[in-house]
Amino acid sequence: MxxxxxxxxxxxxxxxxxxxxxxxxxxxxxxxxxxxxxxxxxxxxxxxxxxxxxxxxxxxxxxSVGELLTDVATSRFSGGIVVPDTGSLREDLERYASDLAKDLNDPDTLPLVRATIGTAGDQGASACTGERRQQIQAMLEREQARGHETPTVERVTDAVIAPLYYRAVFTDQALTPEWTRSLVSHLLPD
Amino acid sequence: MxxxxxxxxxxxxxxxxxxxxxxxxxxxxxxxxxxxxxxxxxxxxxxxxxxxxxxxxxxxxxxSVGELLTDVATSRFSGGIVVPDTGSLREDLERYASDLAKDLNDPDTLPLVRATIGTAGDQGASACTGERRQQIQAMLEREQARGHETPTVERVTDAVIAPLYYRAVFTDQALTPEWTRSLVSHLLPD
Known part of the structure; x- marks a missing residue:
């Protein structure tokens, strides 16, 4: 990314x-x-x-190979991702989703995710999602501090993170910018 | 299932x-x-x-192991799933999502999904989602034939199928009946 x-x-x-x-x-x-x-x-x-x-x-x-892949996936998905702070939850989520889509579109990423899931069980799967929950939590808390209501971390995960991972891992459909943005608009209608 | x-x-x-x-x-x-x-x-x-x-x-x-796992996953996820036909899209989707959640909660399912994804690339990943698209299409077409507007197959996939697979494969959270139903209510608000 x-x-x-x-x-x-x-x-x-x-x-x-x-x-x-x-x-x-x-x-x-x-x-x-x-x-x-x-x-x-x-x-x-x-x-x-x-x-x-x-x-x-x-x-x-x-x-073991499982532990090795978990280590590679952890450093790939956790280190140094910048969580956007634009002053608007919608724009933060749009940027975050777009960065995640780019990352999952990277030709190196999918083979690593698949191999880690396949070899390293729960620990490997969790390494592939890195610090998503904490990062979403940070964006939501900032929006709450600005006096606005927000969806829960679960809701953002279901509506934005899950479709990105599902489409990347299970389908051959592209993670286009338009589609990625549409996930955020369905979560946060105007 | x-x-x-x-x-x-x-x-x-x-x-x-x-x-x-x-x-x-x-x-x-x-x-x-x-x-x-x-x-x-x-x-x-x-x-x-x-x-x-x-x-x-x-x-x-x-x-190869990849082809073998793809064959096992195909027969596990494609054969003979009954698509609900209750006369209501909401109820069809609730039943379908609940059946899929039960299937993904089955202790045999997750290791097979993970191993197939990890070993058999695109073909294996696609075997794990079986005939989901065609099944959703069938439920949507029946609702359209009843004279109602429906979301697209993509939208149902993003809102219902993706969170079920993501939670099962990538997290240790349970696929509870309440949460599964909530995915359908978010897709089809009252």
């Missing part, structure tokens, strides 16, 4: 140190393998070979 | 024949392996061993 900053260094690693370099190489290997045409099974030895590190290093650090 | 009839026999197989027995054993093996506690990697040799058939038989018939 255009508004995502560089991911923060892994907890406990010295930035720029060997640990951070290994993490970056392994994350890059996962992303490459997921978007490869060849439908190779994603296993730890395959990831390690592509990253140029020992498989034991990857096993020791991540334990 | 309570309204699902027995799956139709695989195209080209004689019902009750060897081919049908193998298919049933392999489908059952996939379902068992997906709900096993042990997080064993789902591979064709593992499925074949559990089904008690030769791995070459499975390879010859399905080709």
């Amino acid at each position: 255009s508004t995502r900053a560089a991911p923060p260094p892994h907890t406990g690693s010295r930035p720029g140190g060997r640990s951070a370099r290994i993490r970056a190489a392994v994350h890059r290997a996962v992303a490459e393998l997921l978007t490869d045409e060849a439908d190779e099974l994603l296993t730890i030895p395959v990831v390690a070979a592509r990253a140029g590190v020992h498989a034991t290093t990857v096993y020791r650090r991540w334990g | 309570s309204t699902r009839a027995a799956p139709p026999p695989h195209t080209g197989s004689r019902p009750g024949g060897r081919s049908a027995r193998i298919r049933a054993a392999v489908h059952r093996a996939v379902a068992e392996l997906l709900t096993d506690e042990a997080d064993e990697l789902l591979t064709i040799p593992v499925v074949a061993a559990r089904a008690g058939v030769h791995a070459t038989t499975v390879y010859r018939r399905w080709g």
Whole structure:
């Protein structure tokens, strides 16, 4: 997403140190393998070979493919997304939905989401939705502080977030800007 | 789902024949392996061993784990779902949404959906949504034939189907009957 900053260094690693370099190489290997045409099974030895590190290093650090994918998805979907603050809930939600649609349209995103859901159970699925709830909550609280009523976080999730993820993951329909905006207008009619 | 009839026999197989027995054993093996506690990697040799058939038989018939899961998901989500016909679009949609929620709440369903999405790409994802579009279309056309305006298939998908799948696949929140009904009331206000 255009508004995502560089991911923060892994907890406990010295930035720029060997640990951070290994993490970056392994994350890059996962992303490459997921978007490869060849439908190779994603296993730890395959990831390690592509990253140029020992498989034991990857096993020791991540334990399983599921945990590795959860880590990649977490840093992909949580780090540094800027929540819009335009002074209007409608405009905040329109920008947020548009950024999310762009992110889900990114050719790297869908294979990562699908593989993480498929391999890492509840934890992986939750990593793919990142900090959506907290971010929506922040936009709603600002609107409430401006003295306006708002829908609940659940309602915004059902009306805006769910259709974006559903269309991206389960259908071959495009997430067009017009359609994305229409989700917000159905939630907040004039 | 309570309204699902027995799956139709695989195209080209004689019902009750060897081919049908193998298919049933392999489908059952996939379902068992997906709900096993042990997080064993789902591979064709593992499925074949559990089904008690030769791995070459499975390879010859399905080709890959992705194609096998797509076949299981297709027969799970397409066969014999009864589309309600109550004479009212609201009640049809409430029943349909409630049946879909029950189906997605079934402990067998979520592991199958996740594994199929994770392994079988676009084809697998589309198998998991089965005939939803055609079924919604059928309910809408009946309402139109009764002389009433209706939302579009896209709108019903965004407002009712997407939140059900999103909540089931991406969150740990329950698909309660009250919440499921509320999706239809938001789509069709009084």
